[in-house]
Amino acid sequence: MAAPCSAQSPIPEALNSRDLQTLVDLLEFATATYADRPAYTSLGRCLSYRELDQLSAAFACYLQQETDLQPGDRIAIQLPNIIQYPIVLFGALRAGLVVVNTNPLYTADEMLHQFKDSGAVALVILKSMAYQVEGIFSQTHLRHLVLTQVGDLHGFLKRTLINGAVKYLKHMQPAYDLPQAVELRDCLNRHCGSQPSPVTLQHQDMAVLQYTGGTTGVAKGAVLNHANLLANILQVQKALESAANHWPDTVMSPLPLYHIYAFTCSQLVLLQGGHNVLIPNPRDLSSLLKVLGQHQVTSFLGLNTLFVGLCNQPEFAGLDFSRLVLTISGGMALTHKAAQQWQAITGCQIVEGYGLSEASPVVSLNPPDAPRIGSIGKALPYTEWHLLGHDGQPVSSGDAGMLCIKGPQVMSGYWQQPQATEDAFTADGFLITGDIGRCDEDGYLHLLDRAKDLIIVSGFNVYPSEVEDVVASHPDVLECAVVGMPDETCGEVVRLCVVSKNPALDAAALTKWCRAKLAAYKVPKQVDFFDDLPKTPVGKVLRRALRAT
Template identity: 60%
Template sequence: MMGSINPYATSYSTLPAGLNRWAYANLVDFFERTCARYADKPAFTSFGRTLSYAELERLSASFAVYIQRHTDLSPGDRIAIQLPNLIQYPVVLFGALRAGLVVVNTNPLYTAEEMAHQFADSGARALVIHKSMAHKAEAILERTQLNHLFVTQVGDLHGFVKRTLLNAAIKYIKHLEPDFYLPGALGLRDVLLEHLGERPTPVKPGLHDLAVLQYTGGTTGVAKGAMLTQGNLLANLMQGYDFINSQGSGWAENVLLPLPLYHIYAFTVSQIIMASGGHCVLVANPRDIDSLVREIAHWPMTAFMGLNTLFNALCNRETFRQLDFSRLELTLSGGMALTRDAANRWEKVTGCPIMEAYGLTEASPAVAINPRHAIQPGTIGLALPHTEVKVVDEEGRQVADGVPGMLCVRGPQVMAGYWQREEETHETITDDGWLKTGDIAVQQSDGYLRIVDRAKDLIIVSGFNVYPNEVEDVVCAHPEVVECAAIGVPDPDSGERVKLFVVSNSASLDRAAIREWCRRHLTAYKVPREVELVTELPKSPVGKVIRRHLRDAPPAADTTGTTESRRSA
């Protein structure tokens, strides 16, 4: 297993005094003891099927036993999990960790090309994938090291009747499972049932050992794996647990979790909920607002984990506004900036204020959060326990309160480094362990933090990071594109949307063709909503595109049609 690069992270052979009050040895120890403590309580629900903590423990143990007895996978090997919000996800996650594997969280919306990069870069040898995405894996299998494949369907952990109906509806009525051919692929359901009731051989990773590769563009836009150790994730879990549980009780009884578990925000929050003996109600498709409202009505929520886009979308629905929110104790926002308008609307409708938090993948992810009873709108709150923050100028010198500068973070949740990218790690983490977030912040005299500008050029669409370089690389591969540049522009629904400026060598190339090209090669949220054809891009004397000039430039008269005049940007 590749060792830690961040020297400060390696100093955490134990977690800071007072943080790990239960003295968990690692995430597996946390999981097993939590499941024993709350055995009869509901843990996760999806599509109407609820797993208790005891069931979750038994199923994950069975998966771990299968890995240990029937594969050549060894502790430290990587396993990719590419699933939507299904109860199979926590089963596979903790089963893999119990077998000593390193989890590679993979977005189910990825294109085949994006999957190929992540699987090859991580060196993943195993993949758990939903059948709706298996045809994509077939297309890139030969370019990876994958030799253990497990496929699952939505209803696999339901009873016979509902399982049959659910799986048939998705395949034959909704046509969401294209045919595929993956030689040697196994049905996850069969694998989980094979060793039910058996115990895996104990694996005892240290806090410095790698647990998850969470892919991110960082501040450069090149997709790379943030190495999150057992200690990183356990520390952030306990930091969040201490902070959120200090705000009141009863919040974790029914937590609506519409954000995907493969995303680091929901990934860590779900474990904070588990630590509280809580119940995660998973929503597979939060974009279906009507279905989300019905789920909320069915499970009177005590807490809701969302982001700005969802708060707005829900408050726009009359059916949502008519629900009973008397049990709602806590609302948490993360993943993207929370607007004051969205926060005010949510509190007016539900009676529950939103606790805005801030984090990034490289910090597992939480850095700061607003205390429930002392929320300051427009801020990201206070640093979590055992977390140091400072704001520095361009020379790395700490600035005074109220002066903007780059936010830096140090603490047990800061990643060990980027997978197999030592140079980029040293550019991001200082020798004494400070993570340079790239975000421009102001620290107030009372300790509250405000983000005044994002990491340079980063576009955040509905909480998902979109890196201009990635979009531009795809578009520049088009034979009729000379060069291009992507920026983010404000969007009332998604926070931001991607806008693309293109210089072409063909008078016949139009916006529709460019967007169709992008749809073939990029996940949907990365596809430019606006395309503007220009004769040239603004550049510095050394030839670097000046994106701020593109952001400041007035839009062309028509940015939605398929024919256009060309202008200089």
């Protein structure tokens, strides 16, 4: 689809009725329009849109008046899903800074790589992680360090209890020596009620330096400008028009805000005046179930491993899902079994989408009123895609090919990596996703797998996700992953890695199950059982780690 845009912005005019140009414009619209509504809730602390405006303004004032930071400087945010995150995010953007989203579970070495690569000169981090900074601070460009504790924005009693439990009962705050650090709470209190000096931002200005997940190698920084992110928010809003109109009322996204999936979706919820319910530790399913029981959730954002985990908790089926009208899946392939279990328990179909950090991230989404399980849906408005063969030419209709995309949400390139940027695009400007797909006659795209994960058995292509979908349908399988294994005769063979719910399940039973449903060359030749599969902090299975075992 062609993308007519104004001379001032690459955002299609048909999507942008409010003429928003930056994420700061989005914040100002949302806080003015929905001032008294709840914006974010975490650990029982609800932040209204009015408070979000006031506290983010206070943080912007601190940055402008107490530091030497200038528009365009990079600030790393290394926080879990607590309400300090949106305050710091929008405060930084209002001061014209570029946000570097950083995983709060990173090791010191991982932090050092990202801080040095991004050139970050400021960092906001939990006190629980401060000891890691102490050892690397002198090796980075960091000049400003802001610390916060989980309960800092709660009332006095609850703040004291939460922070005390973290430090003294759970022993999650190792000692550190960082005399240059300041307290976020103090920064906000000093500037409460103040307004920052206006900063002139353009749509093409970099807003976020989003590092790729690193599941296939060293993470690279995708340069996402304000227009990229805002366009994607507006594209998804348009794609969800057929959803029930109260889908944003109470949205639970047990995914980290430092990840682009949850990051962009949370901004979409703000645009709609909705309520983001944040989960600080999505892997703690018991706590997640407790919070689910406290809210009448209208929308739920997740990924396959999370759906499987929740559906296998006995308490999950007893929750009230009467208001749940939208469930979105992304981040990894959705299996038929997970989709069926979720719908059987909640009464809500899962709408699967697809994206990547380099596209802000959403590329496609199933229509909420006509989702197809096994498909990643249709291209978002004003998004084009090609499926290319090994020769770089479009494949025939119905055939598999490399998915390449173009649209206003696609990054300008990788941070300070011109060769990697050149390699990431086709000659006519399409981003090469590295994913293999097939388009059906109705325009729904079916993602087959990552090109790097493709297994070639005696010249035949085996897509891991196809085998995983079959294995996952076995009643005794909790989760699984498929990787290639070198073989002298066939070049590669299929290796299956399984987490079972039944200790009696063996390799022979799974092989028999696969033989009944798959061509012979796709049947696993080796089956290994695991207590848990290695995953990224977001929950994606790390096939790279499995290949090394």
